[in-house]
Amino acid sequence: DTLEGKRALKGSVPGLPPLSQKTGTSDAVIRDRLRMLAGIDEGVGSLCKLLESQGELDNTVFVFTSDHGYWYGEHGLSVERRLPYEEGIRVPLLVRYPPLIKAGTLIDEFAVSVDLAPTMLELAQVKTDQQYDGRSLVPLLKGEHPENWRRSFLVEYNSDTVFPRLVKMGYKAVRTPRWKYIQFNELEGMNELYDMQHDPYEMKNLINAPAAKETVKQMQAELKQLMKN
Template sequence: MKKRPNILLIMTDEQRFDAVGYRNPEVHTPNLDRLAQESVRFTNAYATNPSCIPARAAIFTGRYPSQCGAPTYMTPLPKNEVTFMSLLRAGGYHTAVVGKQHFWRYEGDKGYDWADIIDEHFPPEVISKELDESEFGLPQNLTVSDRVSSYVEFLADSGFTRGDQLYRRFSDKGIYEFFADERYYVDGYVGDRGLQWLRQDCPKNTPWFLTLSFPGPHMPFDGIGLPDAAQYRGEELALPDSSAADLLGKPPHYLDILKKFGQVKLGDPRRPGGLTPQEIRSMKLAYYADITLIDRKIGAVLELLKEKGLYDDTLILFTSDHGDFMGDFGVATKAQYLAEALVRIPFLLKPPVAGYPGRTEASFVSSVEIAATCLTAAGLAVPANMQQRSLTDFYTHPRPERWSEVYFEARDLRGLRGERYKLVYYAGRQYGEFYDLQADPGERYNLWEAPQVQAEKRRLLDRLLDRMISLGEYVQTEWHPTAPPI
């Protein structure tokens, strides 16, 4: 019987598709770049949702947020939902997690034999008034008891109980400087704990699954002050082509995002508001520095796997839950928008094959397919109510089926992206979004009403309707044994 591979799922939070060195030379990620050379590099990978809780719920269950009952940022996964980690455990895998999960109030079985879940970005016992708690990665209505983790205990034992002992405000746009030793920085701590698990707790005679999930580079953008910031010159970082004025052609709720960054003055594109060039560059510097620190920690994990003789036998997935505007349209953060900056993500798949020659793959894929991928790699059945497509086909089959579109959602928004065009449908509204991504990859020009694309818009609307019907429960159930086929 062929040995079942170990499986390592490496995740970050809020990392854009282009915030990796192998896609963008402005970003320093030498370890991920090396991993990419031995991986299937998916250039058209998408999240199911632009927000943490629903995006992660879809990953863990293999079901879209609207299917698994967690369609918004404040809807916890229902207790009866089954995670793919619990299926791996039932199938003989030792399952473990280090880092962010964002299950939030989920009362079901997460599926881990060993867990060190760290959802915090800061010491929560006492937050300095100088620091805005709402920016540090958790809903504001959680109690202190909800936030207890080994990271919090580590900080408290080290004398850190206030945010201003670690951070100082760099800008009122959510940018902070970290000034303590990096071992007290949350992503440094998570990386170190991942190494500790691999050294001390990793089973020797049982296949294992490990989620190593970094809370960064999620806002607050706090990488200024890390040693990795020295690799960047802020004044040289590229600025986006778009501006806040481009939001005027989009659905009206896009203007809400400017409340934090300065309102658009309607009718006057000369005064669009939004982040200044200096603020965008400072934000990128903080964001990229955190990514580079995470890359160092990932590199140390990969080297340890090689030292232990496990690297060639381990399936490694790297991705993020969603992206961030990061200066596009003069704003940052993520919310109920199906913009490319938010739903397009980095995605690497390193097969459990020695000497695998990496390659670039343009097929559209979704993070909801991680569950089927891990179960298939483990030789286990994929439940009928999960998404069935496994990305293992891209290294096991000489001619894998390639997909020419991808679906995503956000509460009552539904989106479909094809090879050229992208549609976002707003339920119950007369407006929507439609983009020609070949001519306008930055989504600056909304063509929803443009006469020249109405035929393509109708085609994508039809495809979107087909997709939404296919996601319903029991849609393939037999009507009656004698009923004629439709």
């Protein structure tokens, strides 16, 4: 990634080199992450074997997820996982429960972390009047496709000083099946728009493209509505 169009990432940071291939995650860190994943895989495997030996494997709901993604050098990034690009905001979500979910099922609808609580409550048959920001994923797990399922979601981050590159990099972003719009809170004239169908790696910022002018307006309106809700 040449970072062309990513003016926010190209900004000068005192004491740090400009983002480039050299500033991406090191091979040593990547190897450590692979070792960590292997350890998790072994642990989950041991747990499955134990439950199977007790006859409870298919009576147990397995949910495997994470709290954030990782950079492996994309956009020259390393530890700055709070940014709104796909590698940072997407997480794995694997659910195993044979009485309900057909093996090999792949769900395309948007799921977000706040969906997990209502999902687990419904799977446990817990009745509650509590209102949640998320929605139960059970209909999707059963193979249904609700017509009123979300078509967009909000990603939001407020700047902090933990990572020097992220100072004043707070943003609000909206993702739809095709588009992602990023609006920085403190950086003027540096917003970004990506066509996720044709540019899944977010290499070409279309924010100033004449043909995308109407799309920008639509995404700004969608962002405003999500913030209101």
